Amino acid sequence: MLELLLPPPVDPLWDLTEAYGADARPERLNLVLGVYRDDTGTTPVMAAVREAELRLAERSASKEYRGLSGNTAFNRAMLAMVLGEGGGAADRAVAVQTVAGSGALRLLADLVCRTRPGATVWISDPAYVNHRPILEAAGLAVRTYRWVDAEGRSDTAGLLQDLAQAQRDDVVLLQGCCHNPTGVDPSARAWEELAGLAARNGWVPFVDLAYHGLGDGLETDLAATRLLADRVPEMLVAVSCSKNFGLYSDRTGCAIVLGASRASLRHVETALQNAARTLYSMPPEHGAAVVAAVLEDDGLRALWRAELDGMRARIEANRTGLAEQLAGLGRPAEAAVLARQKGMFSMLPLTAPQMLRLRSRYAVYGTTAGRINIAGLPADRIACVARGVAGVLGE
Numbered sequence: 001m002l003e004l005l006l007p008p009p010v011d012p013l014w015d016l017t018e019a020y021g022a023d024a025r026p027e028r029l030n031l032v033l034g035v036y037r038d039d040t041g042t043t044p045v046m047a048a049v050r051e052a053e054l055r056l057a058e059r060s061a062s063k064e065y066r067g068l069s070g071n072t073a074f075n076r077a078m079l080a081m082v083l084g085e086g087g088g089a090a091d092r093a094v095a096v097q098t099v100a101g102s103g104a105l106r107l108l109a110d111l112v113c114r115t116r117p118g119a120t121v122w123i124s125d126p127a128y129v130n131h132r133p134i135l136e137a138a139g140l141a142v143r144t145y146r147w148v149d150a151e152g153r154s155d156t157a158g159l160l161q162d163l164a165q166a167q168r169d170d171v172v173l174l175q176g177c178c179h180n181p182t183g184v185d186p187s188a189r190a191w192e193e194l195a196g197l198a199a200r201n202g203w204v205p206f207v208d209l210a211y212h213g214l215g216d217g218l219e220t221d222l223a224a225t226r227l228l229a230d231r232v233p234e235m236l237v238a239v240s241c242s243k244n245f246g247l248y249s250d251r252t253g254c255a256i257v258l259g260a261s262r263a264s265l266r267h268v269e270t271a272l273q274n275a276a277r278t279l280y281s282m283p284p285e286h287g288a289a290v291v292a293a294v295l296e297d298d299g300l301r302a303l304w305r306a307e308l309d310g311m312r313a314r315i316e317a318n319r320t321g322l323a324e325q326l327a328g329l330g331r332p333a334e335a336a337v338l339a340r341q342k343g344m345f346s347m348l349p350l351t352a353p354q355m356l357r358l359r360s361r362y363a364v365y366g367t368t369a370g371r372i373n374i375a376g377l378p379a380d381r382i383a384c385v386a387r388g389v390a391g392v393l394g395e
């Protein structure tokens, strides 16, 4: 049997991570994966998470199977966090715990396929590396819309023009904030126009939230999602707790579905549970229990918010620092491109060969498309990354 297996495509990001592992240069710097690292290169367990884990360890009596929708306190807390406290859109939504954001994307893609087999889902160009594979694996067709222009600015005109072609039966996957890989988001006005387009033309927004809290602050980062939720009857949201709770390996997230009314949701939860049953049965409890414990306790919640704000401020300081250094090295135009971006990633204005040279000459690893994890850049290495970028630009 196994001799029939053709060589499968290798995940480009993990492939680069392996190449980094084999690099013997002591100064090598891994900015490939989207993982927050402090100045010592560690991805810390957040203090609020650690405290919640201690409390849970003291009171947990059993690891018996949980319900098919996962941790219900977590699901409630996610609905309130994403859609806002006190009614509104959350009253016509259901949430099911998933295996992180990726699990939510896949479960919701399955839901789309159950209702509209072979439907078209629009994704940004460029997109998060796993969007197309997940959607295609679920049996959906993929089309793309423009996201940034040649100067690396949000291409509102191109975006609206492309999505004007989206049909009633289509679904449009939008990253709610801190776009991966570009670090470029539409303006508040462009989101308004997008929401109007969705409402007029009837396509279903499918929002991917993986970086809320790491761009302009939690509420601001969720504003576009809430705006869409208020304007359209139906919407899907994939939520990841990997980055903003630092729960990467605990695989914590949830799938949210909004319907025109509560009655319209009657089969949704069971459909999502059935989809999960055939994929992984049930999601892991630990991360969801931790998030619920943090969000349900005023003290832990405040501590988490402060830590999240601290991470966001550090990411911003890294970005500003890199832009300033680059400007100081005679590259003001490239510095301005970087300064406009937000979130965990920066898209360096470098070509693929320049990114390869950045790797071979300066030991700085980003993706070939130019993306670097600005949240993983130690403060004392900012100058050397700027020198590398200016160096390859000058060659």
Ligand code: PLP
Residues within 6 Å of the ligand: 034, 099, 100, 101, 102, 103, 128, 175, 180, 208, 209, 210, 240, 241, 242, 248, 252, 253
């Ligand atoms: N969506 C986007 C845009 C991402 O960048 C990521 C991870 O990098 C995910 C979803 C999935 O995150 P996870 O499955 O680790 O929660």
